[in-house]
Amino acid sequence: MPRAPRLAAGSAAREAGACRQQSRIPLVFRPLLLERQEGSATHQLAAMDTDPPLQLRVFNLNCWAIRYLSKLRQERIGLIGDTLRQEGFDLALLQEVWSERDYCELKQKLTACYPYSHYFKSGVIGSGLCVFSRYPILDTFLYQYSLNGYPYMLQHGDWFCGKAVGLLVIKICGIIFHVYVTHLHAEYCRDKDAYLPHRVVQAWELAQFIQHTSKGADVVLLGGDLNMHPGDVGIRLLRGWTGLRDSFPDTERFEGCEDGCTLVPTNCFINKEELQPFPLGIRIDYILYKGLSHFAVKCDSLVTTTGTAPGKSIPYSDHEAVMATLCVKPREEAKGSSSAIEPELVDVVNEARTEVRVGLHTAERQRYSNGRMAILALLLLLLQAAMGLSSLVGWDSPQPFPKLSFSLLSLLATVVLLLSMVVYVFHTIEVKMLQGTEEQMRLALQALQDKLSSM
Amino acid sequence: MPRAPRLAAGSAAREAGACRQQSRIPLVFRPLLLERQEGSATHQLAAMDTDPPLQLRVFNLNCWAIRYLSKLRQERIGLIGDTLRQEGFDLALLQEVWSERDYCELKQKLTACYPYSHYFKSGVIGSGLCVFSRYPILDTFLYQYSLNGYPYMLQHGDWFCGKAVGLLVIKICGIIFHVYVTHLHAEYCRDKDAYLPHRVVQAWELAQFIQHTSKGADVVLLGGDLNMHPGDVGIRLLRGWTGLRDSFPDTERFEGCEDGCTLVPTNCFINKEELQPFPLGIRIDYILYKGLSHFAVKCDSLVTTTGTAPGKSIPYSDHEAVMATLCVKPREEAKGSSSAIEPELVDVVNEARTEVRVGLHTAERQRYSNGRMAILALLLLLLQAAMGLSSLVGWDSPQPFPKLSFSLLSLLATVVLLLSMVVYVFHTIEVKMLQGTEEQMRLALQALQDKLSSM
Numbered sequence: 055m056p057r058a059p060r061l062a063a064g065s066a067a068r069e070a071g072a073c074r075q076q077s078r079i080p081l082v083f084r085p086l087l088l089e090r091q092e093g094s095a096t097h098q099l100a101a102m103d104t105d106p107p108l109q110l111r112v113f114n115l116n117c118w119a120i121r122y123l124s125k126l127r128q129e130r131i132g133l134i135g136d137t138l139r140q141e142g143f144d145l146a147l148l149q150e151v152w153s154e155r156d157y158c159e160l161k162q163k164l165t166a167c168y169p170y171s172h173y174f175k176s177g178v179i180g181s182g183l184c185v186f187s188r189y190p191i192l193d194t195f196l197y198q199y200s201l202n203g204y205p206y207m208l209q210h211g212d213w214f215c216g217k218a219v220g221l222l223v224i225k226i227c228g229i230i231f232h233v234y235v236t237h238l239h240a241e242y243c244r245d246k247d248a249y250l251p252h253r254v255v256q257a258w259e260l261a262q263f264i265q266h267t268s269k270g271a272d273v274v275l276l277g278g279d280l281n282m283h284p285g286d287v288g289i290r291l292l293r294g295w296t297g298l299r300d301s302f303p304d305t306e307r308f309e310g311c312e313d314g315c316t317l318v319p320t321n322c323f324i325n326k327e328e329l330q331p332f333p334l335g336i337r338i339d340y341i342l343y344k345g346l347s348h349f350a351v352k353c354d355s356l357v358t359t360t361g362t363a364p365g366k367s368i369p370y371s372d373h374e375a376v377m378a379t380l381c382v383k384p385r386e387e388a389k390g391s392s393s394a395i396e397p398e399l400v401d402v403v404n405e406a407r408t409e410v411r412v413g414l415h416t417a418e419r420q421r422y423s424n425g426r427m428a429i430l431a432l433l434l435l436l437l438q439a440a441m442g443l444s445s446l447v448g449w450d451s452p453q454p455f456p457k458l459s460f461s462l463l464s465l466l467a468t469v470v471l472l473l474s475m476v477v478y479v480f481h482t483i484e485v486k487m488l489q490g491t492e493e494q495m496r497l498a499l500q501a502l503q504d505k506l507s508s509m
Numbered sequence: 510m511p512r513a514p515r516l517a518a519g520s521a522a523r524e525a526g527a528c529r530q531q532s533r534i535p536l537v538f539r540p541l542l543l544e545r546q547e548g549s550a551t552h553q554l555a556a557m558d559t560d561p562p563l564q565l566r567v568f569n570l571n572c573w574a575i576r577y578l579s580k581l582r583q584e585r586i587g588l589i590g591d592t593l594r595q596e597g598f599d600l601a602l603l604q605e606v607w608s609e610r611d612y613c614e615l616k617q618k619l620t621a622c623y624p625y626s627h628y629f630k631s632g633v634i635g636s637g638l639c640v641f642s643r644y645p646i647l648d649t650f651l652y653q654y655s656l657n658g659y660p661y662m663l664q665h666g667d668w669f670c671g672k673a674v675g676l677l678v679i680k681i682c683g684i685i686f687h688v689y690v691t692h693l694h695a696e697y698c699r700d701k702d703a704y705l706p707h708r709v710v711q712a713w714e715l716a717q718f719i720q721h722t723s724k725g726a727d728v729v730l731l732g733g734d735l736n737m738h739p740g741d742v743g744i745r746l747l748r749g750w751t752g753l754r755d756s757f758p759d760t761e762r763f764e765g766c767e768d769g770c771t772l773v774p775t776n777c778f779i780n781k782e783e784l785q786p787f788p789l790g791i792r793i794d795y796i797l798y799k800g801l802s803h804f805a806v807k808c809d810s811l812v813t814t815t816g817t818a819p820g821k822s823i824p825y826s827d828h829e830a831v832m833a834t835l836c837v838k839p840r841e842e843a844k845g846s847s848s849a850i851e852p853e854l855v856d857v858v859n860e861a862r863t864e865v866r867v868g869l870h871t872a873e874r875q876r877y878s879n880g881r882m883a884i885l886a887l888l889l890l891l892l893q894a895a896m897g898l899s900s901l902v903g904w905d906s907p908q909p910f911p912k913l914s915f916s917l918l919s920l921l922a923t924v925v926l927l928l929s930m931v932v933y934v935f936h937t938i939e940v941k942m943l944q945g946t947e948e949q950m951r952l953a954l955q956a957l958q959d960k961l962s963s964m
Contacts, residue, residue, distance in 0.1 A: 172952070175945030176655070178937045192956055194949055195717050198655060200631070205934075216938065221721065266650050266676065269725035461916035468920055472927050479660075482633045483671065490630035494649055497627070501647055 107383035108227055109354070113138065113146040114277035114341050116237065116316075116373040118323070119182075121153045125323060126368060131156050133363055134370050135163040138186065142167055143377070144226070146186040147277035149237040150371075152179050152215070160186070170224075174235075177216020183235045183278075185222055193223040197263045200487045201252040203239055206477060212239050212249075219260050219278075221267055229349065229382060232271035234264060236278040238288075244331070251413020253281065254406050255491050257288030261295035262494075272349045273382055274298065276342040279373065284337055291406045294399040298342035301353040301378045310358030311335060316374040320361035323372035341378040345385070354379045395509070400502055407495040414488040421481035428474035434467040562838035563682055564809070568593065568601040569732035569796050571692065571771075571828040573778070574637075576608045580778060581823060586611050588818055589825050590618040593641065597622055598832070599681070601641040602732035604692040605826075607634050607670070615641070625679075629690075632671020638690045638733075640677055648678040652718045655942045656707040658694055661932060667694050667704075674715050674733075676722055684804060684837060687726035689719060691733040693743075699786070706868020708736060709861050710946050712743030716750035717949075727804045728837055729753065731797040734771075734828065739792055746861045749854040753797035756808040756833045765813030766790060771829040775816035778827035796833045800840070809834045850964070855957055862950040869943040876936035883929035889922040 118124050119131055131151075138146050138160075146168065151157050157173045164171070168186035174196050175181065181196070197219050203212035219236035238256045239249045247253075257280070268274045276298060282289045284300070293300065302314035311318050315335030319326050329335060345351040358374045438460065573579050574586055586606075593601050593615075601623065606612050612628045619626070623641035629651050630636065636651070652674050658667035674691040693711045694704045702708075712735070723729045731753060737744045739755070748755065757769035766773050770790030774781050784790060800806040813829045893915065 173948075175941045175948070176938075177941065178934055180941060191952065193721075194952060195721050196655075196945065196949075197652065200651075200653060214934075216941070262650050266648075267721040267724075269722075461919065464916065465920055465923055469923060469927065472924065476931060479633055479669075483631075486630045486632065486635060486671070490651065493628075493630070494651075497646070497649060 107381045108229060110145065110226065110380045110382060111141075111143045112275065112277060112341055112378045112380060113141070113143040113375060114339060114377070115147075115371055115375040116149040116279040116339060117151050117156075118371040118373065119151050119153060119156050121156075127156070129368065130370055131159060133366060133368070135160050137363065137370070138164055139167050142188075144188050145224075145233060145275075145277075147233070147235040148184050148186075149235070149279050150182045151184050152182045154180060157184050160184075172220070172222060174218060174220040176218050178214040179211075179216075181216055181218045181220065182237060183218065183220045185220070185233065185235055187222070187224055187233075189224050189226045191222050191224055193221075195221040195267070197221070197259070199238075199252075199256040199259055200491075201255045201484060203249055203252060205480060206473075210240065210242060217256065219263055221263075223271075229272045230270065231273045231275055232264075232268045234260075234274070234276040234278075236260060236276070236280070238279070238281045241281050248416075251409050251416070251488065254288050254291070254409045255413075255487065257282070257292045258295075258406060258410075258491060258495065261292045264296045264298070268296075268346070271346055273351055274344050274346065275380075277340070277376075279339050281338050287402065287405050287409060289340075290402045293342070294396060294402050296344070298344050299351075299353075301341040301343065301356050301376075301380075302337065305353040305356035305378070307355040308357070310356070311360050311374060313337060314356070314358060314376075316358060316376060317372070318361055318374060321369050321372055321374065322361070323369060339373055339376050341376055343378075343380055345382065348385055349382055350385050351380055351382050354381045395502060395505055397506060400499060400506070403495055403499050403502065407492060407499070410488055410492045410495065414485065414492060417481050417484040417488055421478060421485055424474045424478040424481060428471055428478055431467045431471035431474060435464060435471060438464045438467065562836045563684060565600065565681065565835045565837060566596075566598045567730065567732060567796055567833045567835060568596070568598040568830060569794060569832070570602075570826060570830040571604040571734040571794060572606050572611075573826040573828065574606050574608060574611050576611075582611075584823065585825055586614060588821060588823070590615050592818065592825070593619055594622050597643075599643050600679075600688060600730075600732075602688070602690040603639050603641075604690070604734045605637045606639050607637045609635060612639050615639075627675070627677060629673060629675040631673050633669040634666075634671075636671055636673045636675065637692060638673065638675045640675070640688065640690055642677070642679055642688075644679050644681045646677050646679055648676075650676040650722070652676070652714070654693075654707075654711045654714055655945075656710045656939060658704055658707060660935060661928075665695065665697060672711065674718055676718075678726075685725065685727045687719075687723045687729050689715075689729070689731040689733075691715060691731070691735070693734070693736045696736050703871075706864050706871070706943065709743050709746070709864045710868075710942065712737070712747045713750075713861060713865075713946060713950065716747045719751045719753070723751075723801070726801055728806055729799050729801065730835075732795070732831075734794050736793050742857065742860050742864060744795075745857045748797070749851060749857050751799070753799050754806075754808075756796040756798065756811050756831075756835075757792065760808040760811035760833070762810040763812070765811070766815050766829055768792060769811070769813060769831075771813060771831060772827070773816055773829060776824050776827055776829065777816070778824060794828055794831050796831055798833075798835055800837065803840055804837055805840050806835055806837050809836045850957060850960055852961060855954060855961070858950055858954050858957065862947060862954070865943055865947045865950065869940065869947060872936050872939040872943055876933060876940055879929045879933040879936060883926055883933055886922045886926035886929060890919060890926060893919045893922065 115134065117131070117134060119127050121127065151160070151173070154173060161171050164186050168188055170187040170189065170191045171185060172191055172194050173180070173184040174194070176196060176198050185191070199217050202215070202217045203210060205213045207213065217237055217239060219234055222233045222235070224231045224233055239253045241247055241249065241253070264274060264276065280289060292298065302308070308314065312334045314337045316337055316339035317324060317329065318335035319329045319333070343351045343353070355378070357377045359370060360374065361369055363370050570589065572586070572589060574582050576582065606615070606628070609628060616626050619641050623643055625642040625644065625646045626640060627646055627649050628635070628639040629649070631651060631653050640646070654672050657670070657672045658665060660668045662668065672692055672694060674689055677688045677690070679686045679688055694708045696702055696704065696708070719729060719731065735744060747753065757763070763769065767789045769792045771792055771794035772779060772784065773790035774784050774788070798806045798808070810833070812832045814825060815829065816824055818825050
């Protein structure tokens with residue numbers, strides 16, 4: 055069954071070519087098959103209501119491609135590439151492609167089907183975010199989250215990834231899409247989630263970034279691993295602040311894991327114990343969208359993989375892929391730029407602000423204890439230096455400690471001093487950012503309440 | 510002489526109040542006096558051509574308020590506060606207010622005249638950026654530059670400031686202003702400017718941030734210490750990319766230092782030797798602006814201080830203050846969103862890209878030398894550990910080195926190992942960011958050339 059043709063036109067010849075181009079027949083994701091809509095019309099606002107809707111197939115996956123650590127990485131990257139080539143999506147948003155070699159391999163494989171692609175570089179390792187597109191990428195912009203875990207938590211490693219949100223401006227058949235791809239800080243322990251304030255700050259910055267950078271867009275699209283359950287404060291904040299809609303509850307047709315989960319116990323790479331409190335799994339990978347003034351977007355169908363790649367014995371990743379078919383059509387009446395504010399948003403911002411405050415107290419405590427540690431180490435070093443000097447000039451011999459212990463102790467004090475100083479500086483930055491976010495949220499709450507009271 | 514009244518209306522009562530409010534008579538900055546325009550009209554797009562223009566008085570100053578280091582800091586902060594209160598500007602954009610105590614002092618003093626203010630927090634010390642406004646601040650957003658010097662350059666200290674650009678959304682008489690305040694990395698040596706690639710990256714990020722976040726604005730306003738001479742590649746890139754106009758060449762009336770300089774040898778806090786190649790001084794503090802679709806902006810008058818604060822024996826700062834009176838009026842015909850591209854912009858982006866590439870080579874070299882240093886220190890430590898152990902178990906006694914030297918050497922090796930590792934990680938991040946910017950510029954150049962060829 056062929057795919058729906060896209061809304062025609064667009065200025066550049068190659069874009070028009072891409073719009074006309076028919077993709078391959080989807081073999082595996084049946085719900086993606088849509089009713090054929092014949093004919094095309096030049097896209098003009100005046101003739102909007104007669105235009106056929108644009109149908110866009112979006113693929114999102116956290117690829118779990120950490121070199122030397124992720125199991126069967128190369129086989130899975132090969133599999134992801136094959137599927138993307140076979141399926142011919144319009145957009146593929148990938149996360150955790152940590153190695154640029156993997157990105158280049160994918161790029162080489164997909165160049166015919168997805169002539170445009172971008173890899174966002176940041177942090178020590180790289181953001182892991184990349185996008186493959188059938189349509190020209192007109193512009194890109196990266197926003198790195200101001201907080202993203204701790205550099206000394208080497209076993210978690212999020213800090214080294216420079217987590218960020220990437221923006222791509224893509225024009226599809228005359229419609230300006232602002233496509234955002236992101237990956238937020240992981241949740242390692244839900245009961246005692248030390249990273250919750252950082253994730254809330256990231257969700258807030260993501261919401262703000264989308265709000266401030268999407269004014270020129272017709273359609274906003276966000277795909278990524280948000281590391282938040284659908285009811286978590288961060289996702290409610292993001293959705294409430296931006297007005298983005300979640301493809302899972304909104305879709306007309308769904309096929310895949312129960313409750314739309316994207317981390318499921320049937321996936322062979324998943325640690326079953328971690329998912330014990332959630333027998334069905336959890337949903338943390340999302341495709342969110344909204345249409346601005348002149349365009350309305352709805353989700354025609356949504357599909358997730360179910361533990362293994364279709365027709366294969368291994369999954370693409372430890373996460374499930376999410377594939378949405380979005381239908382973009384012109385509104386009959388242009389929507390005003392100032393959409394209605396939900397009164398619940400005040401509670402959500404308040405809740406998020408409380409989380410930020412909790413984080414602030416923790417950060418202040420950690421900064422204090424590192425400062426104290428640095429001072430103690432410095433005092434110890436000074437004492438040792440004084441003792442060393444006095445024994446050298448013969449004031450106080452023989453030395454009261456064995457020389458080896460004395461040397462080891464000074465070594466330890468130096469290491470502790472240096473590390474405490476670095477960590478102190480780091481926590482000072484954390485405190486500043488949390489204070490700044492808390493203040494920003496206070497201002498936002500005030501503006502919200504003003505708007506609500508004037509409504 | 511009274512100031513020109515502002516365009517009336519605006520939805521909120523307090524805003525309308527602020528619009529009606531007459532400010533004090535400007536005593537010192539004569540060129541700021543403007544023709545009185547009586548009457549006011551409700552601001553509506555339909556009635557635009559009948560509206561009197563809005564006149565906005567903007568103050569910009571790098572305050573040089575570093576606690577314990579800046580001379581006469583408290584006196585100068587007091588003087589700045591007095592002048593701002595006396596003059597009643599509409600907006601005051603300040604940089605280098607490093608201490609939040611100074612900000613609070615200013616806020617307390619100015620609360621009657623400027624009821625709205627915001628301090629942007631970032632980095633270890635704070636961004637130093639703050640804004641005082643007569644009109645309500647509706648929203649704020651901070652973008653920290655991805656590169657900003659080196660943490661080990663303690664004598665320069667830019668890294669610790671978390672240099673950033675702050676965005677404020679301010680509605681004045683129904684017109685949406687996006688006000689940006691920023692401070693870029695300092696230039697310590699013009700002949701061998703080690704920070705040039707970082708400053709070019711900052712200028713590029715600033716330009717991109719403004720372009721992406723200003724789509725919803727009627728007027729864009731940027732004030733700050735850009736640490737770039739008017740002809741420098743960074744400022745040409747910023748102006749070319751954003752279409753912002755420079756108030757100095759554009760103003761109808763100017764009074765102040767020759768060539769609009771803001772670092773002048775007559776300022777008593779200035780190191781005259783540093784300004785030797787520039788006998789008149791240099792212009793590095795700017796007020797830039799542009800009107801979007803429905804509004805046109807021009808600079809009616811521009812004033813700088815001239816080494817001392819008017820009527821005082823000391824200057825406000827080591828920089829001169831810049832004060833612009835901008836005239837905002839509705840366009841007769843709305844301007845298209847896609848403004849004409851100057852072909853010279855391709856050369857400017859290419860030039861900036863070359864600077865980024867130079868920075869990339871340096872960063873790669875520094876990363877390599879730090880990696881090598883860390884490996885050498887590790888080898889030395891391992892060797893010492895082996896020697897220490899062998900002497901402990903009695904295989905190789907007596908020890909061939911004096912024990913004190915042995916201890917000091919291991920201490921030194923540990924310190925070198927730790928520091929080299931931290932600096933290695935830092936330079937890896939720098940390399941990633943420079944590579945990312947270079948790639949972004951390549952994409953931008955391609956898009957520019959496509960646009961130019963289709964024109």
